[in-house]
Amino acid sequence: MLQVNEIRDNFDRACEGLKKRNLPEPESLLQEVLKLDDKRKQTQVERDGLQAESNAMARQIGQLMKEGKKEEAEAAKRQTAAIKSKVKALEEDYATCEESLIRLLYTIPNVPHPSVPAGKSAEDNEVVLQKGTIPALTGTQKMPHWELIKKYDIVDFELGVKITGAGFPVYKGKGAKLQRALINFFLDEAEKAGYKEVQPPILINEESGYATGQLPDKEGQMYLAGADGLYLIPTAEVPITNMYRNEVLSESDLPKKNAGYTPCFRREAGNWGAHVRGLNRLHQFDKVEIVQITHPDQSYPSLEEMSLHVQGLLQKLELPYRVLRLCGGDMGFTAALTYDMEVFSAAQERWLEVSSVSNFETYQSNRLKLRFKNQDKKTVLAHTLNGSALALPRIVAALLENNQSDQGIRMPQVLVPYLGFEWIS
RNA sequence: AGAGAGGUGUCCGAGCGGUCGAAGGAGCACGCCUGGAAAGCGUGUAUACCCCUAAAGGGUAUCGAGGGUUCGAAUCCCUUCCUCUCUACCA
Numbered sequence: 001m002l003q004v005n006e007i008r009d010n011f012d013r014a015c016e017g018l019k020k021r022n023l024p025e026p027e028s029l030l031q032e033v034l035k036l037d038d039k040r041k042q043t044q045v046e047r048d049g050l051q052a053e054s055n056a057m058a059r060q061i062g063q064l065m066k067e068g069k070k071e072e073a074e075a076a077k078r079q080t081a082a083i084k085s086k087v088k089a090l091e092e093d094y095a096t097c098e099e100s101l102i103r104l105l106y107t108i109p110n111v112p113h114p115s116v117p118a119g120k121s122a123e124d125n126e127v128v129l130q131k132g133t134i135p136a137l138t139g140t141q142k143m144p145h146w147e148l149i150k151k152y153d154i155v156d157f158e159l160g161v162k163i164t165g166a167g168f169p170v171y172k173g174k175g176a177k178l179q180r181a182l183i184n185f186f187l188d189e190a191e192k193a194g195y196k197e198v199q200p201p202i203l204i205n206e207e208s209g210y211a212t213g214q215l216p217d218k219e220g221q222m223y224l225a226g227a228d229g230l231y232l233i234p235t236a237e238v239p240i241t242n243m244y245r246n247e248v249l250s251e252s253d254l255p256k257k258n259a260g261y262t263p264c265f266r267r268e269a270g271n272w273g274a275h276v277r278g279l280n281r282l283h284q285f286d287k288v289e290i291v292q293i294t295h296p297d298q299s300y301p302s303l304e305e306m307s308l309h310v311q312g313l314l315q316k317l318e319l320p321y322r323v324l325r326l327c328g329g330d331m332g333f334t335a336a337l338t339y340d341m342e343v344f345s346a347a348q349e350r351w352l353e354v355s356s357v358s359n360f361e362t363y364q365s366n367r368l369k370l371r372f373k374n375q376d377k378k379t380v381l382a383h384t385l386n387g388s389a390l391a392l393p394r395i396v397a398a399l400l401e402n403n404q405s406d407q408g409i410r411m412p413q414v415l416v417p418y419l420g421f422e423w424i425s
Numbered sequence: 426a427g428a429g430a431g432g433u434g435u436c437c438g439a440g441c442g443g444u445c446g447a448a449g450g451a452g453c454a455c456g457c458c459u460g461g462a463a464a465g466c467g468u469g470u471a472u473a474c475c476c477c478u479a480a481a482g483g484g485u486a487u488c489g490a491g492g493g494u495u496c497g498a499a500u501c502c503c504u505u506c507c508u509c510u511c512u513a514c515c516a
Contacts, residue, residue, distance in 0.1 A: 045484090048486085058495095058496050066443080080497095084496080
């Protein structure tokens with residue numbers, strides 16, 4: 001959620017930024033925010049003033065009672081009724097104001113960083129860099145991963161359908177081991193990079209969902225455990241970032257770096273089609289997430305650091321990849337700047353998104369009330385960042401497709417110690 | 426899951442209808458004391474929103490959360506969350 005004071009102080013900058021997101025009329029929208037906030041303040045002044053009066057009267061009555069002046073006290077009591085009903089009315093006004101202000105703020109996405117390119121869709125994303133060699137596959141050695149997994153019997157979709165439904169695959173044998181190897185590899189790398197490993201809950205309450213911005217706008221994307229009002233996490237970002245909800249850290253604690261492995265659950269309602277065959281899109285998948293809480297001055301250097309960390313993983317996995325700077329139209333609601341990492345899946349001949357690294361600046365921390373005390377002892381909002389490092393299924397897809405040959409599928413060297421084998425054959 | 430107890434400031438802990446943002450202690454900060462330190466003494470020690478601002482000052486709210494009773498609630502009532510003890514169950 002944007003900060004009202006920031007909007008007030010940097011009105012033009014906010015408008016310019018929101019235009020990159022193709023918001024039709026950010027000016028009037030932001031004006032509306034300021035108007036509501038003004039009204040809120042004005043109501044507060046009135047309410048507080050009357051409440052002060054009411055409090056004074058109550059004190060007076062107390063005093064009179066003590067002095068035994070019963071008659072006078074009773075008379076004073078009768079006078080309070082009018083003021084009380086006014087206070088009550090103003091309290092309701094205030095609550096209404098505040099609620100509509102917050103509701104409006106919830107509909108406004110984060111202001112993009114100046115470096116974010118304008119644009120409408122994924123087509124307009126900026127390719128920052130591309131690395132690695134795209135393998136040249138031919139003939140029988142150019143099987144898409146959904147055929148390879150059948151050939152080697154390592155991932156079983158039909159079995160998942162029986163147990164749960166579409167999009168819940170069963171990993172078997174070397175397929176299951178590959179999952180475990182990747183998770184351990186990613187966690188070990190994160191630890192080396194200074195991230196503290198955590199294992200958070202994978203069900204979250206409503207408050208957590210609001211705090212990191214999944215609610216209210218992505219309500220339909222999450223699975224709901226209705227009996228208990230809990231949501232299955234769509235990403236470990238939610239529980240890990242929420243560890244710091246309502247916290248005041250000290251400046252010396254920053255940056256906080258956490259990494260965690262969790263399964264992730266996404267309903268992906270209305271998001272299915274031919275282009276999402278096999279492992280390309282699932283309802284349940286595994287991911288290692290890295291999360292940072294930083295000083296506002298440090299968040300962009302940290303974002304670069306996280307991007308390099310993810311790139312390092314892809315290099316070690318010997319996968320050809322590219323880095324995109326997302327345009328205003330393609331960027332997530334809560335992000336100020338996002339890099340997407342895509343690997344090339346050689347049989348599908350497609351780039352697959354395997355990571356998304358974002359700086360949210362204070363958009364999340366404002367809802368989270370995640371602050372720190374700076375050197376002037378002032379409490380200020382921290383910046384939050386997170387990124388996938390990495391999401392497994394598409395990595396698996398690319399590994400299978402890119403490394404296939406007549407001898408089988410060769411695993412990258414870094415994984416061999418984790419796997420205990422080099423070939424899937 | 427059942428029965429009981431309880432949730433107060435950085436921490437411990439008192440308060441159980443009025444002057445309580447909240448006794449007392451510990452901690453922390455600053456000052457005095459000291460050759461230095463400890464002890465001792467003194468002073469200070471929450472957050473949010475808002476008013477007025479040059480500064481100072483002031484208002485409102487906050488004693489797990491939400492609602493209610495009352496002129497007035499940390500104190501009474503209701504709902505809810507959490508913790509502890511016992512019982513039951515269980516990976």
